[in-house]
Amino acid sequence: MKDERIETDLIGSLAIPANALYGVHTRRAELNFDVSGHRLRDFPELVQSMAMVKKAAALANAELGLLPKEKAQAILLACDDLIALNGLDENFPVDMMQGGAGTSTNMNVNEVITNLALLKLGARIGDYTKLHPNDDVNLSQSTNDVYPTALRLTILRVSESLISSQVGLRDSFRMKADEYAQALKVGRTQLQDAVPMTAGQEFGAMADLIDEDITQVQSAAKLLREVNLGGSAIGTSINVPRGFAAIAIMHLTEISGIQVAPARNLIEATSDTGGFVSFSSVLKRIAVKLTKICNDLRLLSSGPRGGFGELRLPPVQAGSSIMPGKVNPVIPEMMNQIGFQVIGNDLTVTLAASAGQLQLNAMEPVIVLNILQSMRMLSRGMEVFKQRCVDGIEVDVDRCKTLLDQSLVLATPLAMVVGYNNAAYLSKKALTEKRELRQVVEEEGSLDLDQIEQLFERSSDFADPLSLRA
Structure with missing residues (x-):
């Protein structure tokens, strides 16, 4: 035909x-x-x-x-x-x-x-x-040196986009940290009221969670800069002319703009997939941290009236086909699911890497598929997360202040002034009688008015409770 x-x-x-x-x-x-x-x-x-x-x-x-x-x-x-x-x-x-x-x-x-x-x-x-x-x-080539070299080069090139997405998301959280640096709220451990903090501090911690992983991506990428080009079928350089590897790798660096170098042991490099395992592990680490951040945002924005309600996430779509006015945290939910997929992909990479036999790992195709999928989802996900969620987050300052006043978190700095047992007594009394801790402290005469004002109104003194002592 x-x-x-x-x-x-x-x-x-x-x-x-x-x-x-x-x-x-x-x-x-x-x-x-x-x-x-x-x-x-x-x-x-x-x-x-x-x-x-x-x-x-x-x-x-x-x-x-x-x-x-x-x-x-x-x-x-x-x-x-x-x-x-x-x-x-x-x-x-x-x-x-x-x-x-x-x-x-x-x-x-x-x-x-x-x-x-x-x-x-x-x-x-x-x-x-x-x-x-x-x-x-x-x-002068074999699939077994060309393909893994290209896989490494691809991950190195795509990692630049991944890091760019990380930087954008980190900076968005840093802006929120600056914007709400003075917004007092309850800090919690094990979902229980713990000590006072600011919303800015909470956002700042999220920013640093992301910032740490930028360094991890850069570090893991270094392991992929060694390539086995010129090693031919199993690393013995059969059918490869003398000098080919050095010349080809020099040109590859110039063509790609990515600095690559010949592996020290071509036989080892042809069968080893450890660099892929390390890089995939970093992607899993990113996914785990982003999942934690999104869980926190969902919890802090829960309600909005029947839950914490401290944050207002940007409404991006109707939340229900039956409940009028309901808006769900769909962007963090999307990021959670991306995180789950990336974690699963990392397990696939691990299993595939462990399946290598003798002088070659035949499972590299599924390794690169999962790593590139994870990188693509994380990069795109973080960009959407930044633009359609984090950039538009608002802190309900009044709600945060109300919950802070109703909580017992100021018992911790109070203990530095009146002692642990007295602070525990005052906290229990406030909890049992369903009253604010400040009211009980004033009633008991545990502190003078200046000390009370400093403890309950001035956030800058939380870090230095000794300043409350007479």
Whole structure:
């Protein structure tokens, strides 16, 4: 048929759409692994990284005299098209969940680069006598060094977006900390009233929870800068010319703008997935902390009249099909669910990393799928969380003050003045008689008026209760 062409591999012949830039290996993988619905085209960052590796390899091969100038130039131009994407996404149909340790992804990229390059040479798509996916585009390479190198490079590149989202969310909480620096409220432990604090301090702690993880992402990313490019199949550099690795890695750094370096032991680096485990663990850490923050926001905004009601989250949609006027904390709930998914993804990464055998881990495809999914969800989630929730949070200062006055949290600084037992007595009396602690303290004459005023009205003295002593 005119709309198809026939290509052949060791398995046999297969019909391929005539204008498709991929070939028989890609088509066979497309048929074999139609399982997850997550395609290579859905992760253009990975396609770009693969093209960067292929470009670096072509430059190295050309410099070593292994690749004729005309072929090299066509390959380089094809790689540039992929790095720019240029509407070529649909040519990457292979499922991210694939057997073969990433061979299908590598061949998909090899075939697309080859056919793009053939067009630039004035040849027809599929004429592999002019330029070959394995012999030319994959020259001096193996899936087992190209694929993991591209995975590491992709995570390093995407981490910049992740960190940007973290910084934006952190800064939003810091702004809230400044805005409500003087808003007094009840601090709680184990969901029970504990000691006084300010809403600003609470927001500031949330900001620092996020800030700590920015450093963790940067630290974990460093473990991925060592790549095994040039190691070939198992790290012994079979079929790789002397000097190729150093030249290719130098070009890869220039092309990507990401500093990468050759692994110290290529055999170890080819089979080891420890860097992925560490990075995924940091993503889990971020998810756990964000889940805690969102749980707190949901609790502090609960009610609004029958719960804590200290915060007002921005209303973004109606909360019920049956309860008029109800508004739910849907953005924090979304972030909670992202957190649960990321935590589950980390378990998948852990299990896949532990499944490596001898000189290769064939489970890298599911590792990168889960890490990239987690990074994408966290990045997008934090941006939405910032814009549609945190930026618009309001503290109900009056409600916070009312709950503070009705609580017994000032018993803690009071104990520094009148002693623990006396403070416990005054607190119990206030609780039993359902009265404010201030009223009981005034009635008992435990403090003079100046001390009472200082204790119950001046937040700056909470940190220095000794100043209350006569």
